[in-house]
Amino acid sequence: MTVLTPDEVAAELRSGMTIGIGGWGSRRKPMALVRAILRSELRDLTVVSYGGPDVGLLIAGGHVRRLVTGFVTLDSIPLEPHFRMARQRGGIELTEVDEQMLHWGLLAASHRLPFLPLRAGLGSDVLRVNPELRTVRSPYPDGEELVAMPALRLDVALIHMNRADPAGNGQYLGPDPYFDDLYCLAAERAFMSCERIVPTASLLESGPPQSLLINRAMVHGVAETPGGAHFTSCAPDYERDEAFQARYAVAASDPDAWPRFLAEYLAGDEASYQEAVRRLRTEPVVTQ
Amino acid sequence: MSGTATRAEVCVAACADAWRGDSAILASPMGLIPTLGARLARLTFAPGLLLSDGQAYLLARGPGQVLEGWLPFRDVLRLAGAGRRHVMMGASQLDRFGNQNISCIGDWRQPRAQLLGVRGAPCNTINHPTSYWVPRHSPRVFVPAVDMVSGVGYDRAAGLGPRAARFHELRVVVTNLAVLDFQTADRTMRLRSLHPGVTAGDVIAATGFPLAVPDDVPATRWPTEGELALIRGQLDPAGLRCQELA
Numbered sequence: 163m164t165v166l167t168p169d170e171v172a173a174e175l176r177s178g179m180t181i182g183i184g185g186w187g188s189r190r191k192p193m194a195l196v197r198a199i200l201r202s203e204l205r206d207l208t209v210v211s212y213g214g215p216d217v218g219l220l221i222a223g224g225h226v227r228r229l230v231t232g233f234v235t236l237d238s239i240p241l242e243p244h245f246r247m248a249r250q251r252g253g254i255e256l257t258e259v260d261e262q263m264l265h266w267g268l269l270a271a272s273h274r275l276p277f278l279p280l281r282a283g284l285g286s287d288v289l290r291v292n293p294e295l296r297t298v299r300s301p302y303p304d305g306e307e308l309v310a311m312p313a314l315r316l317d318v319a320l321i322h323m324n325r326a327d328p329a330g331n332g333q334y335l336g337p338d339p340y341f342d343d344l345y346c347l348a349a350e351r352a353f354m355s356c357e358r359i360v361p362t363a364s365l366l367e368s369g370p371p372q373s374l375l376i377n378r379a380m381v382h383g384v385a386e387t388p389g390g391a392h393f394t395s396c397a398p399d400y401e402r403d404e405a406f407q408a409r410y411a412v413a414a415s416d417p418d419a420w421p422r423f424l425a426e427y428l429a430g431d432e433a434s435y436q437e438a439v440r441r442l443r444t445e446p447v448v449t450q
Numbered sequence: 451m452s453g454t455a456t457r458a459e460v461c462v463a464a465c466a467d468a469w470r471g472d473s474a475i476l477a478s479p480m481g482l483i484p485t486l487g488a489r490l491a492r493l494t495f496a497p498g499l500l501l502s503d504g505q506a507y508l509l510a511r512g513p514g515q516v517l518e519g520w521l522p523f524r525d526v527l528r529l530a531g532a533g534r535r536h537v538m539m540g541a542s543q544l545d546r547f548g549n550q551n552i553s554c555i556g557d558w559r560q561p562r563a564q565l566l567g568v569r570g571a572p573c574n575t576i577n578h579p580t581s582y583w584v585p586r587h588s589p590r591v592f593v594p595a596v597d598m599v600s601g602v603g604y605d606r607a608a609g610l611g612p613r614a615a616r617f618h619e620l621r622v623v624v625t626n627l628a629v630l631d632f633q634t635a636d637r638t639m640r641l642r643s644l645h646p647g648v649t650a651g652d653v654i655a656a657t658g659f660p661l662a663v664p665d666d667v668p669a670t671r672w673p674t675e676g677e678l679a680l681i682r683g684q685l686d687p688a689g690l691r692c693q694e695l696a
Binding site: 186213231232233234235240241245246249250251252258259260261262263265280281282283284285286287288290291304305306307308337338339340341 | 507577
């Protein structure tokens with residue numbers, strides 16, 4: 163196991179790779195790792211994600227060729243502006259699948275199966291817009307026809323946990339594990355950022371054994387990134403930074419404002435991002 | 451009976467009625483008025499319903515925020531697969547067979563307006579009962595053909611054959627004007643009841659396809675005094691329900 167910085171994680175990636183990103187919408191996204199990709203020269207990525215601002219930012223940075231998802235949302239703000247604009251100008255390839263189909267694709271990959279059958283997708287236009295998707299007939303007497311969801315094999319998975327130890331055991335303390343364990347097992351290599359690296363013996367001080375979602379057979383590198391899910395939620399360490407997310411959404415919706423947002427928050431490294439966010443919280447409110 | 455209920459309160463009761471008869475299954479309302487409706491249903495005639503807090507916790511019936519279970523997204527999907535769920539989704543577009551679109555408007559390859567994406571609509575509609583909530587009934591929503599079928603309608607379901615579609619069931623569509631259903635011979639949308647003060651002509655004018663209109667369309671029921679007391683006193687004392695119709 164290696165303890166890495168976010169930039170060292172990004173350096174492990176290659177252009178053209180298929181990257182799975184854990185979390186859900188604007189919840190517990192590995193944003194520090196995403197920001198590291200924004201600083202990189204990586205291009206033509208295929209991103210698999212229950213999409214949130216991770217997807218929006220990577221699209222805005224020009225790092226994404228294809229997106230595999232069922233939605234992209236900021237949760238409290240329903241539509242993700244960068245994703246929206248990219249789609250409307252035809253600037254991104256999309257494999258649009260149902261949420262359960264994405265789950266099944268990760269499950270199939272994590273079990274090293276070529277596909278898994280499911281009912282979701284039948285009758286919908288998901289099959290029309292993904293002509294490569296096939297159905298499969300049950301070999302048993304029922305003969306039922308089902309969608310054959312192909313394995314979503316990932317080159318790399320990126321996830322964010324509340325705690326981890328230096329060996330790569332990861333712990334979530336919030337309400338939902340999302341599908342982070344599946345992303346890791348669906349990937350050749352998985353990198354986990356976390357709010358805090360603690361000694362193995364301290365893991366159970368924060369939560370029960372069942373909160374140890376990730377074990378060290380599932381990941382290949384761990385990075386300590388306090389605030390590393392910001393501005394998405396990382397309960398109980400912090401909730402979503404709604405004020406910052408609103409600022410992001412406004413800037414992302416306005417091509418004139420976006421370069422200013424980039425310059426203010428994303429021009430430097432992770433430490434300077436966190437410092438800019440801190441400054442924003444402490445600066446006096448200016449009323450116009 | 452009460453003539454003093456607002457349109458929003460009529461809608462809450464109409465949404466609640468969507469879950470009438472449901473036992474211990476997960477009610478997944480999307481939007482405020484469906485959420486109030488599901489909670490009202492559980493407090494009154496559908497006590498078995500399971501309701502989440504919008505994240506991963508199931509909250510017990512009755513006052514307070516008593517946690518009765520844990521339901522992360524992976525288990526919501528599992529309950530959907532098991533059929534122990536009745537969802538009430540929104541719809542950006544809906545056609546006469548109940549095909550629903552929440553994905554995008556225009557040509558999917560380069561949409562005029564990218565919306566949410568199909569989310570769980572394909573899974574929901576093919577696996578368990580689904581209802582819809584449309585806060586602004588208009589020809590923009592009720593269209594002859596939707597641009598991207600996310601939720602599966604009755605014609606698509608029939609095309610799959612009886613076995614594949616055996617769990618498909620669209621129950622009701624509740625709007626700010628009326629309640630609609632699919633209880634027609636060809637499973638096209640029918641006007642089921644008109645909210646007080648709304649005429650069949652209003653609904654027909656706001657619907658972009660031919661709607662089945664029975665000779666005698668009943669009025670959507672008023673919420674009872676007991677229901678109004680619950681809505682106003684317990685479920686939505688701040689009165690946010692009116693804003694969803696604004």
